[in-house]
Amino acid sequence: MGAEIDVAKHWDDNADQWTRDVRAGFDVYRDQFTFPAFLDALPTIAGLDVIDFGCGEGTNTRAFAKLGARVTGVDLSSRMIEHAKSVEEAEPVGIRYHVTSYSDHCGLPDSSFDAVVSTMALMDGPDLPGAMGEAYRLLRPGGFILFSVLHPCFITRGLGWEKDAEGRTSGLRVAGYFDRSTFTEQWRFGNRPKDEAVAPFSVPRFPRTMSDYLNAVASAGLVITNIAEPQPSAAACQTYPRFSRWRDIGAFLLLVMATRPNS
Template sequence: MQKTDVAKHWNENADQWTRDVRAGFDVYRDKFTFPAFLDALPAIKGLDVIDFGCGEGTNTRTFARMGARVTGIDLSIRMIQHARRTEEADPLGIRYQVASYSDHCGMPDASFDAVLSTMALMDGPDFPGAMREAYRLLRPGGFILFSVLHPCFITPGLGWEKDDEGRTTGLRVARYFDRSSFTEHWRFGNRPKDEDVLPFSVPRFPRTISDYLNAVASAGFMITQIGEPQPSHAACEAVPRFSRWRDLGGFLLLVTARRA
């Protein structure tokens, strides 16, 4: 699967995705993955920050409200259009650009103090390229922080084990070394079941944890922090299915690294 295929899928997803995210249907983002990312994020007030895979800009706008000077890039022109419309209606000084995070994006070397990416880098075909581009864009001493689905648990053969009463008792991990790309079809799970909504088509590029960490190191970064956060007790109370990811397996991987 090529970048053009990825862009096509996300252009087709963009309108429904934007409506759903802004309506609060992405409870994983709202109650787990983005709060965990913010917990790991150093202070960014006054920094030049670029958001890799910014999508429709919800997270990007949070970074801007934290005092950063923010640029967002995304492969999907439809996603960027949604982000720009929101910026026009409520300006925060964000610059958005249609670009691949794994190619030269057209911005000068050493333009940024931080590269951030929330749940986007697992959806592109060239992760090593993304790390090289991040390294190029960072000033000396700058850092990258990214979150991805945990590669050791979110595998192509994932499945939940249940007992005779239907209670979830374990997580089956299979085909860990199967790096074949595929397209996953799903919709946000807390939507009303009878709604006539087409599922999203989301390209997936399975990798091992060594694929991720070695690409970070090979680009020249020094890894400074690895995070495997669990959903909070409050999040599990609000969304009971999160307890599976608190007790039975890891959902999220966070990596922080610095450029020398």
């Protein structure tokens, strides 16, 4: 619980600037790569009861609702939920939001959802097995979970780009893959004007290996049905040439789909 309180505080502190940046289009990785890849992997959700783990300020949550789902969003950050609710109040799409953990009993009934979705959030929570257990509890038999995270094999604390003699990016250095010690990363959206005086976000990280992710899913009783490592589209790489590093050299994104068995 102490770790979750710390995570909530960080995201409460980040929430106002994060919301402004996301809604101003500065999160180009989300807009041009990670969320389109998620939607490509997402089965039809029209008419389904869907819960979004780590919904943040609600941009992606609203996209799910506009696909025809009945959506609930949960997040530890009360400030993020305030931002999400403010848009829902102004432009209702039927989303219910709750300030709660996705890694513990969230107060919603057992077997009340057809799908659990989570976009780039589970790597920022301290209890992945708890999250998978809660997903299993909330899913109806036959329901599914689809989540995306930073790829654990390539996004490590020792990440660095290698250059050739002409200064072109030629390789990716990873290090500390098995170092699971928690750390707090300071960063801001790279698409921002470089001379703009904006404090960096402070984001707690909980490094895990590929086996940590997959075993947490399986140990909860969920059955893995698909794993994907999407590459940025050619159009995205043309618009943002730095994306080509994640097309040609290493994987940025991991997507995992699993189902709750019918029996």
